[in-house]
Amino acid sequence: MKIVLEKSIIKIRSFRIWLVLLIFPIWTIAADSPEEIVRKVEKAIQSSPSLKIQFEEIYYWSLTGEENRLEGEMFLGKDNRFRIETEDQTIVSDGKILWTYSKPSNRVLIDQIIETDQSLLPMQIFFRFTKGYEVKSLGEEKIQDLDCQILKFQSKSDDELIPEITVWVDQKKWLPRRIEQMDLSDNKSVYLLKQIEQERVAIKSDFIFQIPEGAEVIEMQQ
Numbered sequence: 001m002k003i004v005l006e007k008s009i010i011k012i013r014s015f016r017i018w019l020v021l022l023i024f025p026i027w028t029i030a031a032d033s034p035e036e037i038v039r040k041v042e043k044a045i046q047s048s049p050s051l052k053i054q055f056e057e058i059y060y061w062s063l064t065g066e067e068n069r070l071e072g073e074m075f076l077g078k079d080n081r082f083r084i085e086t087e088d089q090t091i092v093s094d095g096k097i098l099w100t101y102s103k104p105s106n107r108v109l110i111d112q113i114i115e116t117d118q119s120l121l122p123m124q125i126f127f128r129f130t131k132g133y134e135v136k137s138l139g140e141e142k143i144q145d146l147d148c149q150i151l152k153f154q155s156k157s158d159d160e161l162i163p164e165i166t167v168w169v170d171q172k173k174w175l176p177r178r179i180e181q182m183d184l185s186d187n188k189s190v191y192l193l194k195q196i197e198q199e200r201v202a203i204k205s206d207f208i209f210q211i212p213e214g215a216e217v218i219e220m221q222q
Helices: 001-025 035-048 122-131
Strands: 053-059 067-076 081-086 089-094 097-102 107-112 135-142 148-154 164-170 175-180 189-197 218-220
Touching: 035 135, 035 148, 035 164, 135 164, 148 175
Parallel strands: 107 218
Antiparallel strands: 053 067, 053 189, 067 081, 081 089, 089 097, 097 107, 135 148, 148 164, 164 175, 175 189
8 A cells, every 4th residue: 555655646746846847947047148148139130121119218327326217219220220208319321321309409410420449320229239248147027927948248358448238138039128338437328229120121121311491500520
C-alpha cells in the first residue's frame, strides 16, 4: 500500500512538472540574448516602409533639477527622411535638406543634412546603440501594458556624447517603447514612444516642407 501511494505521488509530481512546461514554454527558458534582441529591433525597423510615432520627450537637467516635456508626432522614412511635428516646431528632411520651422516666430531655417557618428538624426536614436556599445540585459518590465525586455548599453569609449543608453523593447513587435539617454553631464533624455504605426506608405510630399506665406527664410547652407 505504501509503495502504491509513493508511485502515485511521483506521478502527480511528474504531471505538475509537465504542466509548468506547458504553461511556460521552452523559449522562456532559452531567452534571447541581448545581442539577438538588438538584431530583432534592427530587423523590425528596417523592414517597415515607414514609422509613424506619437512620442513624448522628457529632458532632465542635472544641474538645476528642472525638467522639460515635449509631445509630438514623428514620421520616419528611409534614407534620413523624416517629419517631426510639435506644438511650436516642425522639422522636415528629404534626406538631403533640413527645414526647421518655428511657429511662434514664423521663421524657417534651411540647412543641409550632414550625417556623422555623433549626429542625432531620428533613426540614429534607434540605431546608435548598435555600434560602439556593450550591451547587457536588465530583465523585464511592463511599459504601456506591453511586456518589454530592458537593455542597457554602455559606451566602449570615453568621448561618446551619450555614454549610457537604456532601452525598453516590446517583446511582441520588437520595437523600442522607451529610450533613456544619459549624457556626459548626467543630463537625462527620456523618449516615450506611445503609439507606433508600421503600415503606412510614405509619399514624397511627406518629407518636403511647404514654407508658409510670409515666413522669414534663413538659408544656412550658403
